[in-house]
Amino acid sequence: MGRRSKRLKSNQLSNNQKSSASFDIKITNHLDENMNSIKTMLGEPDDLVIREINSENYKFAIVYIDGLVDTDLINNNILKMIQEKMGSSEFHSLTDIYNNMIAIANIKIVKTLDDVSLALLSGSTAFYLDGQDTVILIGTETSEKRAIDEPTSESLVRGPKDGFIENLNTNIALIRNDIKDPNLRLKTHYVGKRSKQRVVVSYIDGIVNDQLVDEVNRRLASIGTDFVLDSGEVEQWIQDSFLSPFPQLIDTERPDRVTQALMEGRVAILVEGTPFTLIAPITFSDSMLSMEDYSQRWLTSSVIRLLRYVASFFAIFSPSLYIALVSFHPDLLPSQLVFTIQAAREGVPFPAVIEALLMAITFEILHEAGIRLPKIIGSTIGIVGGLVIGEAAVTAGIVSPVMVIVTAITAIASFTIPQYSLAIAFRALRFTYMIAAATLGLYGIVLAFIMTTTHMANLKSFGVQYTAPFAPVNLHDMKNSFIRAPFVLIKRRPSFLKVKDERKRSLS
Amino acid sequence: MSSYTKNQLGEEYLTSRDIMISIPSIIIAVNVLYLPRKIAQTTNGLDGIVGLTIGLFLVIILVYMISTITKNFPNQLFIDYASQLITKPLSILFIILFGFHGMLVTAFEIRAIAEISHLYLFNKTPIEVIALTFFLVVIYAVSGSRYALFRLQLLFFPLLIIISLFISIVGVGFINIQHSLPILETDFQGHVSSSIPSTLSIAGSGIIGYFLFYISLVKNPKDVTKKSVIGVLWAYFIILILFLSCILIFGKHVTTNLIFPVIELARSVEIPGEFFTRFESLLFIIWIITVFNTSIITFDIIIFGIQSIFKKVNKIKLILFLSPFIYLLSSLPNNFPELELVVGYIGYYGFSLTIIITFLLFIMMKIKGRKRGESH
Numbered sequence: 001m002g003r004r005s006k007r008l009k010s011n012q013l014s015n016n017q018k019s020s021a022s023f024d025i026k027i028t029n030h031l032d033e034n035m036n037s038i039k040t041m042l043g044e045p046d047d048l049v050i051r052e053i054n055s056e057n058y059k060f061a062i063v064y065i066d067g068l069v070d071t072d073l074i075n076n077n078i079l080k081m082i083q084e085k086m087g088s089s090e091f092h093s094l095t096d097i098y099n100n101m102i103a104i105a106n107i108k109i110v111k112t113l114d115d116v117s118l119a120l121l122s123g124s125t126a127f128y129l130d131g132q133d134t135v136i137l138i139g140t141e142t143s144e145k146r147a148i149d150e151p152t153s154e155s156l157v158r159g160p161k162d163g164f165i166e167n168l169n170t171n172i173a174l175i176r177n178d179i180k181d182p183n184l185r186l187k188t189h190y191v192g193k194r195s196k197q198r199v200v201v202s203y204i205d206g207i208v209n210d211q212l213v214d215e216v217n218r219r220l221a222s223i224g225t226d227f228v229l230d231s232g233e234v235e236q237w238i239q240d241s242f243l244s245p246f247p248q249l250i251d252t253e254r255p256d257r258v259t260q261a262l263m264e265g266r267v268a269i270l271v272e273g274t275p276f277t278l279i280a281p282i283t284f285s286d287s288m289l290s291m292e293d294y295s296q297r298w299l300t301s302s303v304i305r306l307l308r309y310v311a312s313f314f315a316i317f318s319p320s321l322y323i324a325l326v327s328f329h330p331d332l333l334p335s336q337l338v339f340t341i342q343a344a345r346e347g348v349p350f351p352a353v354i355e356a357l358l359m360a361i362t363f364e365i366l367h368e369a370g371i372r373l374p375k376i377i378g379s380t381i382g383i384v385g386g387l388v389i390g391e392a393a394v395t396a397g398i399v400s401p402v403m404v405i406v407t408a409i410t411a412i413a414s415f416t417i418p419q420y421s422l423a424i425a426f427r428a429l430r431f432t433y434m435i436a437a438a439t440l441g442l443y444g445i446v447l448a449f450i451m452t453t454t455h456m457a458n459l460k461s462f463g464v465q466y467t468a469p470f471a472p473v474n475l476h477d478m479k480n481s482f483i484r485a486p487f488v489l490i491k492r493r494p495s496f497l498k499v500k501d502e503r504k505r506s507l508s
Numbered sequence: 509m510s511s512y513t514k515n516q517l518g519e520e521y522l523t524s525r526d527i528m529i530s531i532p533s534i535i536i537a538v539n540v541l542y543l544p545r546k547i548a549q550t551t552n553g554l555d556g557i558v559g560l561t562i563g564l565f566l567v568i569i570l571v572y573m574i575s576t577i578t579k580n581f582p583n584q585l586f587i588d589y590a591s592q593l594i595t596k597p598l599s600i601l602f603i604i605l606f607g608f609h610g611m612l613v614t615a616f617e618i619r620a621i622a623e624i625s626h627l628y629l630f631n632k633t634p635i636e637v638i639a640l641t642f643f644l645v646v647i648y649a650v651s652g653s654r655y656a657l658f659r660l661q662l663l664f665f666p667l668l669i670i671i672s673l674f675i676s677i678v679g680v681g682f683i684n685i686q687h688s689l690p691i692l693e694t695d696f697q698g699h700v701s702s703s704i705p706s707t708l709s710i711a712g713s714g715i716i717g718y719f720l721f722y723i724s725l726v727k728n729p730k731d732v733t734k735k736s737v738i739g740v741l742w743a744y745f746i747i748l749i750l751f752l753s754c755i756l757i758f759g760k761h762v763t764t765n766l767i768f769p770v771i772e773l774a775r776s777v778e779i780p781g782e783f784f785t786r787f788e789s790l791l792f793i794i795w796i797i798t799v800f801n802t803s804i805i806t807f808d809i810i811i812f813g814i815q816s817i818f819k820k821v822n823k824i825k826l827i828l829f830l831s832p833f834i835y836l837l838s839s840l841p842n843n844f845p846e847l848e849l850v851v852g853y854i855g856y857y858g859f860s861l862t863i864i865i866t867f868l869l870f871i872m873m874k875i876k877g878r879k880r881g882e883s884h
Contacts, residue, residue, distance in 0.1 A: 211517045328630060332789055440641060443629055446793050447645050450800055454645075457659040458652040463518025471662035473525065498517050 025113040031059055031130035038063060041117055051079070058086060059130035068123035070142040077103040078125065078138060094132045102127075106139030118196060145170065151253035151275075153420055156292040163253040164275040168198055171255075171270050171277065175202065178259040189220045191234065195227030198272040199234060207265045209498045215462055216267050216280065231271040231278050240460050245428050247421040248461040250279040250287055257291050265499035281462035283469070283496065285481040288312070290418035293484050302483035308416050309482055315414035315426050319356045320437035320445050322406045326352040328441030344400040353438035355399050359407040360434065362388060364427065468496040520655040521727035524735035527719065530661040531739030532746060533668060535712035537802035538620040539851060540747055541768045541795065544754035546705040548763040553687070555694040556702050556751055563707035564744045570716060570862065571740050573870045575733040578723035580873060586721045587816040593872040602865050603813040606721070609714060609858045610809035611830070615837035616851050617803045618643050621796060623844045628771065628792050639838055642800070647831055649804045650811065651824055654725070657804050664797050668746070671794045676749045679757050679777045687759035707859070710744055713851065714858015715802070717865065718809050767844070807834070
């Protein structure tokens with residue numbers, strides 16, 4: 001890992017040097033030259049708007065890219081203002097324009113073509129004045145964005161209903177709405193050599209461990225790629241183990257979840273262009289909890305959390321247990337149940353393994369198809385699936401009714417896991433266990449279970465043991481893991497995060 | 509600066525509590541499954557408790573000495589502090605002897621798992637295959653972090669407790685009080701011969717001596733003595749309730765004639781609701797995890813020892829080099845009685861090794877400590 005990231009870092013550095021060497025052109029004194037160079041650099045696109053104004057006293061140009069900017073803003077707050085005021089005596093230099101003539105708050109002066117082009121492509125407007133080797137950049141960004149909506153991937157009955165959207169600034173504002181702490185820090189990285197997407201690392205200074213922030217920043221800086229599609233890609237660049245099936249960062253659409261994580265001393269990573277925000281570091285038990293656990297009473301939440309652990313056991317083990325018990329150890333079951341199962345399997349031409357694999361794969365196909373299909377014909381899948389998995393397969397004698405029950409339990413159980421990325425990890429693991437059960441029965445399942453646990457004991461998320469707080473054991477942290485104790489009893493932030501400020505509640 | 513050492517993220521270390529939980533988890537392995545038979549052979553009724561308690565006291569003394577020694581040299585490897593006390597060549601010799609013991613125990617734990625699986629789970633699958641698959645999982649675990657091995661002890665410990673308590677509690681209904689009689693009619697000879705296997709079991713065939721190595725991983729070994737004595741008490745408690753259940757449910761004669769009384773215990777008790785008719789298979793399945801917990805440490809002690817002598821040795825290569833030998837060793841005994849005999853000898857070897865090294869180090873420490881005190 002260390003060696004790899006070092007290599008990545010040096011690669012990225014050399015890339016940066018190359019790219020900056022080719023575009024690090026200074027702005028000249030001549031407006032025409034400047035206009036030419038910006039056209040050449042961007043390849044004279046149709047949507048590049050250059051408004052040049054020549055009068056006897058002065059010569060200036062306003063440059064922007066159509067569609068990325070708010071045209072009304074440019075017309076009313078820049079063009080109009082300048083045209084009105086330029087005739088007057090107030091005007092002497094670029095600084096005067098900067099100070100007096102532009103009625104927009106977000107404004108700055110830059111000197112290189114590279115800065116100008118990046119700003120133009122992000123939606124700023126550039127103001128060139130002939131005879132000046134500096135440019136004013138005016139923040140006129142606007143973009144089409146959808147309204148704040150209920151998160152689709154993590155819905156709950158009780159709790160806030162707002163979710164992140166694709167716009168980074170809106171997402172940051174959503175977090176700021178929840179946390180009015182001046183110590184909330186937002187550090188911006190530009191990820192992607194060509195796409196230059198904004199990735200924001202957010203944390204609360206004074207709570208978070210400094211080492212963690214440094215590590216997150218280091219890993220983000222080491223991403224050496226042209227562009228990142230989504231926060232999922234960022235996650236895969238910065239995670240600890242790329243071989244593990246388990247997610248080592250939480251992805252969430254919920255601002256309340258991010259807020260809660262920040263308050264515990266974690267770091268949130270917001271990526272431009274995606275509603276999914278990453279949270280690090282996490283443990284296994286973190287990805288098993290839902291935000292609703294905090295909204296409901298502690299007793300019901302605890303029961304539901306335990307239920308989720310039981311459900312995840314079913315989701316992983318039930319098909320493999322069926323295989324092991326039917327084909328290796330029928331003597332383990334009560335004799336009446338054995339008779340029932342055997343009678344049901346009467347006429348099924350396949351061994352239990354094939355039967356189980358057949359059903360599991362069919363189910364996975366249905367699941368996948370259900371996601372890909374347009375919503376309007378999505379209900380078709382329900383009907384087809386119900387027929388295929390249910391009646392028809394049994395009537396045709398391909399699978400036994402018991403197998404149908406097992407598949408159904410597995411399917412339902414796997415949807416109780418709040419984190420989708422963990423749920424699909426379980427889906428993959430389920431097949432491993434089925435193969436283990438097919439070769440060595442219960443013994444195989446136990447060995448596979450031991451291997452999974454060993455893998456988890458070795459796994460870390462940003463230096464935090466994945467199996468915390470169970471191992472290394474911490475009784476206080478366990479109060480908010482597989483159960484949720486009353487808030488009065490959860491006095492400290494999780495100890496595995498090694499935060500600076502351990503106490504959660506003030507003493508008063 | 510000092511406040512930040514507390515806040516090190518990703519720093520791995522053990523705590524005294526880890527040692528407390530690891531002791532029963534590592535000590536309890538295959539031999540506990542047949543220990544009640546060994547005790548019942550020479551004692552009457554519940555008199556085996558005497559032997560077990562003698563064993564407990566011996567092991568507590570041993571553990572007290574071990575933890576006192578390691579506590580005096582906090583965060584120092586065995587080779588470092590032993591070299592100060594008994595010269596370097598001698599400490600290397602002891603490391604090699606411990607490593608050899610680790611090899612033997614690992615080999616025979618693997619073989620025992622294969623034998624019992626063959627007996628209780630499947631009789632068609634060849635023993636070699638069963639042993640090999642288990643061994644591969646052990647190799648996989650040992651290849652990872654050493655601290656992760658102790659995290660595994662923590663994760664699996666609840667299973668051991670739950671299953672032990674479960675079969676004892678469910679068995680309460682089958683207890684025949686008559687089986688506890690006659691009390692205290694065992695002769696002196698019988699107590700002596702029952703306390704030997706008891707002591708060996710509580711000392712885990714000498715595995716307890718490995719803590720001379722592993723306590724050095726504890727970051728702050730202040731209360732390690734107390735915690736490790738509690739750990740031994742845990743082990744004693746588990747062994748005791750299993751022994752009591754065997755005697756009270758089966759009686760002396762039946763226990764003597766069962767190969768694995770503890771597994772048979774699970775067979776005899778009926779689980780309410782009768783879901784699992786053959787509960788002993790389930791018990792054994794969970795016991796595999798316990799034996800795995802022992803095997804990873806007994807394998808790791810070899811690597812830990814060699815790594816402390818040769819600092820630059822590649823861990824994975826070392827594991828791959830050692831594994832064929834261990835697998836070969838595990839295939840040497842012909843059948844389970846032979847294996848049991850060998851395990852007995854390994855127990856004597858390991859226990860005497862632990863006693864010798866512990867007393868040697870303890871006495872040298874006292875002498876050196878006194879000298880140091882006089883010179884000041």
